[in-house]
Amino acid sequence: MHVLILGGTTEGRRLAELLADEAGVRVTSSLAGRVAAPRLPPGEVRVGGFGGAEGLAAWLAEHHVDALIDATHPFAGTMSFNAAKAAALAHVPLLALRRPGWVAAEGDDWHPVGSLEEAARALPALGRRVFLTTGRMGLASFAGPELADLWFLVRSVDAPEPPCPARMEVLLDRGPFTLDGERELLRRHRVDVVVTKDSGGVATAPKLAAAREAGVPVVVVRRPAGPEGIACAATPEEAAAWVRTLRG
Missing domain, CATH: 3.40.50 (Rossmann fold)
Structure with missing residues (x-):
């Protein structure tokens, strides 16, 4: 099973670590390349853009990706919409891995x-x-x-x-x-x-x-609005469990 993680976040790296230990799972992490010396996750790594939603959809098909996980930064709005469109075009299951936002505590201004x-x-x-x-x-x-x-x-x-x-x-x-x-x-x-x-x-x-x-x-x-109707996970562990359900 080939899983593509759109990463560059702590959660994306942690998910790659979890899936790297899964038998029968091949993990590729895609990094945007905006950081000069990123922390590399385990597994295969690619750096750079895809050329929009259509380019990502073509990459998914060419590399026989079975599941796509959007673990990009909560403010990487364009990439999230491209991921949703590409997953639909390529008929690949998509999960958004999103850490919960912060909540104000007593005394916050x-x-x-x-x-x-x-x-x-x-x-x-x-x-x-x-x-x-x-x-x-x-x-x-x-x-x-x-x-x-x-x-x-x-x-x-x-x-x-x-x-x-x-x-x-x-x-x-x-x-x-x-x-x-x-x-x-x-x-x-x-x-x-x-x-x-x-x-x-x-x-x-x-x-x-x-x-x-x-x-x-x-x-x-505030966070920008993301694509609607996408399955979501709050933690890398939840995302790894989603991958296991796809494997059956």
Whole structure:
């Protein structure tokens, strides 16, 4: 049985590990190639795009894929829609592996927004020293002259490219992060507002607890809507069980 995992996430790597131990299962993980040195999962790995939904459907047919699992980042909306269309074209079962989103706790000062642009518009009323944890993509939303007086600490795995905020310090780092580390980061950089996407999961959640403790507001970008009518799993273990049901 050939399983293609659209990965690049912690959940995708964990699922590849689980399926690598399954007898009679061949696993291929596909990575987008946006990170210079990704953590490679076990099994076969391909890097790069497919050429849209039609290209993915052709790849599924050519490589005799029996099951497709979309374990991409919750904000990789285009890929999720391409996966749904490709699975339908190739008549391949599809499962979406999605970590649950974060839920505000007592004491949180969250400001939900629908986009990075909306997050940028909200900042001047909330703080002057911004911890921006949305990754290196999309920094142009925070590069406008109306935010020139704000200072940004940008954390990402790889160095960002212009356009970027006018006043910016870059911190190259990769989760998981610790609560003590996030507390110290907020203190050392005198952060008074945090911006994050609702990525969910535990690897980057400590920043939310640190902000809560410090009384720092958090601008949370809501997840984009995904394709409807797709089978879903919340954990790699659930996804592995779905594969086993297909095997019978």
